[in-house]
Amino acid sequence: MLKLPANDWFEKLEQLKLDNPATLHTWQWELVPGQTIPFFTLPADSKRAKAVVVFANYQTPGPHRVRLDPFEGVIVRLLENELVVLPLVRK
Numbered sequence: 001m002l003k004l005p006a007n008d009w010f011e012k013l014e015q016l017k018l019d020n021p022a023t024l025h026t027w028q029w030e031l032v033p034g035q036t037i038p039f040f041t042l043p044a045d046s047k048r049a050k051a052v053v054v055f056a057n058y059q060t061p062g063p064h065r066v067r068l069d070p071f072e073g074v075i076v077r078l079l080e081n082e083l084v085v086l087p088l089v090r091k
Contacts, residue, residue: 006055006064031078042070056083 009016017024025046029037042049049070056064060081068074073088 002051002053002067004065005062006057009055009065010057046070054083054085058082 004012013026017026027040031037042052052068052070054066054068054076056078058064058081062082064083066076066083066085068076068085073090075086075088077084077086
């Protein structure tokens with residue numbers, strides 16, 4: 001899944017969930033420009049997670065995915081044609 005382009009992810013999502021019910025956990029948001037999702041923390045039973053993969057469903061060609069450390073705080077910005085990951089600066 002780490003090399004799967006976003007368009008394939010969205011097309012095959014239901015089958016991937018059926019094929020991996022114990023190991024694949026998904027969360028989905030549909031966003032409009034300027035919208036913010038509150039801080040999201042993985043559930044407590046995710047301690048064995050190896051990665052978080054963010055897929056963005058853009059209409060332009062490209063992989064539109066990013067792999068994240070599941071225990072590192074980041075900010076994901078969905079720009080017009082790409083997603084950008086920034087470090088979370090804690091005060």
